[in-house]
Amino acid sequence: MEQAIAIHLDNVRKQYGTKLAVDGISLQVSKGEIFGIVGPNGAGKTTLIEMMEGLRPADGGHITVLGQDIRKQREQIQQRIGVLFQSTSIPGKTKVREVLSLFASFYDRKANVDEIIRFLGLHDKLHAMYKSLSGGWKQRVSLALALINDPDIIFLDEPSMGLDPNARSDMWDMILHLRQEGRTIIVTTHYMEEAEALCDRVAMIHSGKLIAMDTPQNLISQLGKTQRVTFKKVEQCNPASLEALPHVVNIESTPTSVVLHTGNADETVQYLYQLAAEEQWKIQELKIDSATMSDVFIELTVQGGMK
Numbered sequence: 001m002e003q004a005i006a007i008h009l010d011n012v013r014k015q016y017g018t019k020l021a022v023d024g025i026s027l028q029v030s031k032g033e034i035f036g037i038v039g040p041n042g043a044g045k046t047t048l049i050e051m052m053e054g055l056r057p058a059d060g061g062h063i064t065v066l067g068q069d070i071r072k073q074r075e076q077i078q079q080r081i082g083v084l085f086q087s088t089s090i091p092g093k094t095k096v097r098e099v100l101s102l103f104a105s106f107y108d109r110k111a112n113v114d115e116i117i118r119f120l121g122l123h124d125k126l127h128a129m130y131k132s133l134s135g136g137w138k139q140r141v142s143l144a145l146a147l148i149n150d151p152d153i154i155f156l157d158e159p160s161m162g163l164d165p166n167a168r169s170d171m172w173d174m175i176l177h178l179r180q181e182g183r184t185i186i187v188t189t190h191y192m193e194e195a196e197a198l199c200d201r202v203a204m205i206h207s208g209k210l211i212a213m214d215t216p217q218n219l220i221s222q223l224g225k226t227q228r229v230t231f232k233k234v235e236q237c238n239p240a241s242l243e244a245l246p247h248v249v250n251i252e253s254t255p256t257s258v259v260l261h262t263g264n265a266d267e268t269v270q271y272l273y274q275l276a277a278e279e280q281w282k283i284q285e286l287k288i289d290s291a292t293m294s295d296v297f298i299e300l301t302v303q304g305g306m307k
Contacts, residue, residue, distance in 0.1 A: 003030040005064075006153055006184040007052060012061035014047050021047045023208035024061070029186065031152075034179050036199035036216075037188045038293075040301055044208040045188040046086065049155050052186070054078055066152060079109055082151035086158045088142045092131030096122060096141055099130065103145045111150035120144050120174070136167030143174065153184045160194055172198060192293035202293070206301045219296045227265040228289045229272065233258050236281035245271050250298060257285075261295060 007029040014022040021044045029035045037045045050056040052063060054074035063070040065077045090099055100117075104110050117123055120140045125133065130141065139159065146154055156175065160168045175198055179185055189195055195202050196216045204212040204219075212219060233256055242251055242260060247268050252259040262268040265288045276283050 003032075005029070006031040006033075006066060007186070008062075008064040009052070010062045012048070012051060012058050012063060014044075014051060014056070015059050020208045022051070022058075025205070025208075025210045026061075027203055027210065027213060029184060031184050032179070032182055033200040034175065034185045034187060034198050036195040036202040037186065037205060038190065038192065038195045038202055038297070039205035040190060040297075043205040045190075045205055046157055048205065049157060049186060049188055053081060053083055053155055079107060079149065080152045082146035082149060082154045084139075084142050084146040084154070084156045084159055086161060088138075088145070090130045090141070093129050095127055095129055096133075097126040099141065100144060100148065103148045107149035109149050111147055113148070116144050116147050119147075119177070134167075135162050136164065136170065139163060139167065139171060143171075147178075151183065153186065154178060156185060156187045158188055158190070160189065160191055168194075192297050196293040204297070204300055211300055212296070216293050216296075220291050220293065223291050223296055223299055227262055227291065228295070229260040229262055229265055229268055230257055230285075230287045230289065231272075232256065232284040234281045234284075236279055237276075238279060241275055241279065242272075245275065250302075252298070261291075261298075 005028050009025055009027050012022055012025050039045055051058045054070050054077055066080055068077050070077060100113055125137060159171055201215055203210055245268055247262045247264040248260050250261040
């Protein structure tokens with residue numbers, strides 16, 4: 001049976017001066033899925049979802065949300081969606097309970113605020129001033145505001161930005177729970193591990209264009225390379241020699257490690273050990289991993305596309 005469509009975009013464009021921020025994007029989001037919009041900073045992700053939310057008019061194309069035209073029925077649509085922005089301007093001395101009550105007054109349709117408080121664990125923070133909260137708790141308050149009208153669709157713009165690993169894990173758990181309730185969730189992120197962990201499907205945006213769209217697993221399988229060889233970086237290691245190793249298609253380097261993207265890890269490692277012996281340095285902390293969404297991201301946005 002065909003899935004119902006929550007959002008439909010047809011050749012949507014947005015231009016600022018001479019720059020096309022969104023360049024003819026068409027896609028569909030099914031009801032009840034977590035749909036990721038990923039790409040580097042400045043790719044057009046936020047502009048794209050702001051047009052879906054009715055916060056920014058498109059310069060061309062057509063957007064339908066929950067069966068309604070965003071241009072003609074923006075106010076009705078906004079009653080049925082929730083938005084977690086990259087940053088929320090809340091007066092620092094406002095108490096959490098006051099913020100929740102204020103935002104609830106903006107909507108005809110209201111969720112059970114006590115249930116939201118329980119779900120997000122906010123009970124002990126209700127009388128705390130917003131400015132006293134940690135980044136993770138501020139993000140929970142922002143998520144509570146996105147849920148205050150019991151939305152059918154929730155837009156989460158970089159929900160994990162600035163969060164520590166524990167807070168990020170908590171946020172992922174809450175997003176998955178919201179999907180279990182039957183809500184449609186749109187997530188923008190430049191954290192590829194977030195897209196891989198959460199999303200049913202992913203649209204990758206680069207320079208305003210839609211360059212790939214599929215499940216994370218299918219995008220990874222289409223990559224054509226399946227493994228990464230990681231080891232500790234040493235000064236004696238010659239990058240040019242690493243690039244010449246058999247089957248190596250790309251190299252990532254950090255201050256502490258080197259990652260070789262390879263189509264055949266066994267042969268690459270064999271020649272890597274020979275190279276280390278010739279150049280007289282030791283291989284330490286060697287690790288072999290399967291490809292991830294980060295590899296897809298590099299291939300599509302840095303290397304110029306899948307072969």
